[in-house]
Amino acid sequence: RDWSERMLAATGLDVSHMPGLVESSAVAGQLREELRREWGIDGPVVVAGGAGDNAASAVGIGVIQAGDAFLSLGSSGVLFAATARHAPNPQQGVHAFCHCLPGQWHQMSVILSAAASLHWLSGVVGREVAELVAGAEHLNATQQTQAPIFLPYLNGERTPHNDANAKGVLFGMTPAHDAAHLAYAVMEGVAFAMADGYAALQAAGTVLQSAALVGGGSRSAFWGELCATALGIPLRRHAGAEVGAALGAARLGRLAHRGEDVAKVCVAPEILETYHPDSGRQEQLMRRLAQYRRLYASLAEEFSRFSRT
Template sequence: MKYVIGIDIGTSAVKSVLVSAEGRVVCEHSESYPLHRPEPGWSEQNPEDWAEQTIISLRKLMVKAKVDPSEVEGLSFSGQMHGLVLLGGNGQVLRPAILWNDTRTTPQCRKIEDKLGSQLLDIARNRALEGFTLPKILWVQEHEPEILSQAEVFLLPKDYVRYRLTGSFAMDYSDAAGTLLLDVAGKAWSSEIAGAFDLPLSLCPQLVDSSDLTGTLLPEVAEATGLLPSTKVFAGGADNACGAIGAGILGEGKTMCSIGTSGVVLSYENRKDINPQGKMHFFNHGEKDAFYVMGVTLAAGHSLSWFKDTFAKDMSFDSLLEGIESVPAGSGGLLFTPYISGERTPHPDANIRGSFIGMDSGHTLKHFARSVLEGITFSLRESIDIIRQSGKEITEVTAIGGGAQNEAWLQMQADIFNAEIVKLESEQGPALGAAMLAAYGCGWFTSLAQCAEAFIRPAKTYAPNREQADAYTELFEIYQNVYGQTRGLNERLAAFRQ
């Protein structure tokens, strides 16, 4: 037998999966690490926690799986995007990593926009948002200049772990695209953007493709993990890029909808001249010379969790959603907007907040629960529509994450998106995508698409119900009016938020 390992460096834990040549997940193991919030709006982690817990996770994975280490040919990574790790001349970490969900950098975002103007979208293809890496570097430049002066290189989370395992610095294009320092179409660090802020290009690591070989395990790491020093280590990719690979989004028109805490609509793109003008993200894919467009709903699954915890705390999710298929489309005239944490696509607005509109005394808990699902799905439909308006035909969407666990919700997605929804037989998300990069890098397959054919199997397809789809098209038009009608009210209410 031969195997590869996929490692996903998440925000709360690292997950390792051992995958056979047939695409079967033989074993998996997770290890958690802490998140630190030293100031309001700050979100930091100790990069060494990622490395140590990854080594522990790999060791326990090998013990549980009971496979010969000589059978593990390679491993690769998926990782949380955007997080800033600054390293000094001898590779030491200079300060805690500033994570993707850290919101301290609003002034730096405005500085980037003022300095670069339209050049930012022309080169980086994305707006300056607090989550991205360049604003974090500028925050350190302004508030901790003595730290930045010592920095020799910056890495992202999975790249730091890979450095600790192999001793080499590198960053793949899919993760580099989320820094705002990459010329996304040109696949090179941007001297124009770096120079505008007096940042040396030497701060940026070597760029590689996600399936490139970046070294083998250091002897001490091999001993600690139970693997061989000859184990091949491949670059890996950003979590969304690896999630796309793990869902088979590897060809023109292929689209996925991932509903977790946030919600993501991601569509494969082979045209490098696409510029969504900041309406959606445009990033390099984990597949060589490919790209993807992506829209984000900040509070997708989080909206449902918030609703359950606030109004049905003693119920399970299954109990809360039981029978919602009997509630008609439109939830009896009740409409929910999932802006409870602000919004990203198509409204990058930190001040907007959610709402229930159309409540009356006839509405029950089931009406509210269904309206929450509908509102989340309407928000994701806005991303679907932006992709369609670019000229892309979307007739099929692969559903992953929590939104793929409920049959009524899957049918709702088919009706609201007006597309067939495909649920996968076994879903491992970004960790599987990382394993597929290793399998392709090891030469098991001639392409990632061929790997996907062997590793990914559909379980069930949900087709749109024409009557329901027509009703949702009308309701969606009403939904789209809510943002404009409530924006001013929410700006005034912001003064009363604690």
């Protein structure tokens, strides 16, 4: 919540060159009069400090107290946890920042290809995403166990490996596998990557009781339950989760304008559904998660060599 004089000195600057800092929910300025008139707005308009997309999503979904969290299955995947203190884990690529609310902090684990992995598969096999998801849902437990293992590192990986050289892998392919097996493998691999991210947060001291589920992937109850089982915590789908960032930004503007109590403004929307870990599938998933982790460990050096060729 202040400029780093050491970092500024490294760039040949000092604090005198920098703008003043305000909290995200505080007044940063006023909308210019000419713009207000051009846009037909009556009266002065407060401009709040604002926030990045994930922090704003947290405010929109009610993730405002230490222990609150959300899991986002967008193009990338994010596990965002509010914390009461700065709790970094740079060795495993955990982001640790100020939250966009006074006195609060947050951590994030980030994977670079979540729903993007499913869209990639859709393009490769020429099937719509919805068709692929439906096919994966109809596999029985034995068929799921026989599916390939997918490492979703199509664009490298951030948490927990911080490895730009990592590559996507489908391991264990046979002639018996079809598009449904591949779709399941991709959805499971993303769930495993999120479980790895949660393990990195846990290594930094964060233990979650549950989390909200947001992003386009949250529309799939099957994927939601798969992630809940892999992480071992319930996931809640809230009304309006798809507009969380916009709602959060609006709430920050309201707080700046009115100075209201954060807890009264930044409430969680209605819970539509809760996905609980499936105890009947947990042992199976944990065996496959262990294999998933061994695969990266075995291939990390090869990824680096491959990237140098």
